[in-house]
Amino acid sequence: MSLTLEPMGAAQFASWMNHVMQWYAQGKVDAGSWPEEGAFERARRENAEQLPDGVQTPGNHFFVGTVDGREVGFLWLHSDPDQSPPTATIEAIEVLESERGQGLGRALLEAAEGWCADHSIATLRLHVFGRNTAAINLYESAGFEATNVLMAKTIR
Template identity: 30%
Template structure:
């Protein structure tokens, strides 16, 4: 499978909303129940602009044949004592899981983190999400 990992851009707003909706609808482990995620375009644009213009936060997307099929977010705090820490979350459309996209997204976040002097990356995963637990264990 050929895929590209890149930082998100504002032109990705509609495909990104579609991606998040699909991932939230497919997952039993994320915050939204199927059908609950329905952001306004204004809210989605505002959130995306925040990430795009922030030097301390990023969103990476996985693209396959022009379609967004996965994402990873990395966020940091502005507090002096926490500037070396980042929080990381990700999601991949079910059909594209276990095909290397998750590891590619992790690699992008790790590279970004090294360039931003991040020494600790936190990820929260429910233990029942065995696929994600396995991925993060293999990535160390």
């Protein structure tokens, strides 16, 4: 099995980004960072600020992961070559639900690392919600280390 990254087209970007904003908003609600009311609208506003030119916003790279021509997942990288050392951040990574459990999450991570190496980017970063233990385990097993930890306690 060999995973390939293909550039994401504008139509697919619009559809996928709507899905990502729903996921992100729910993650913020579940983490206790945002109230449920208005969360999706807030995510869309933040996204519009981050990506004023959509799929064409400089420094952002959107990919479809394919295996044998079949879509299996998606990857959004943001690169900042002016940072020293040059860095990239995985803004979103997703394996299609029907394709999970086959090692494709790791393959997408490896493809992201390969893209970084090809673009002389020395550091790859990501954010993961604390309750997403499956993703945390995958990232740690792939060599990612915690660099910041934000913790909260509900006071009643």
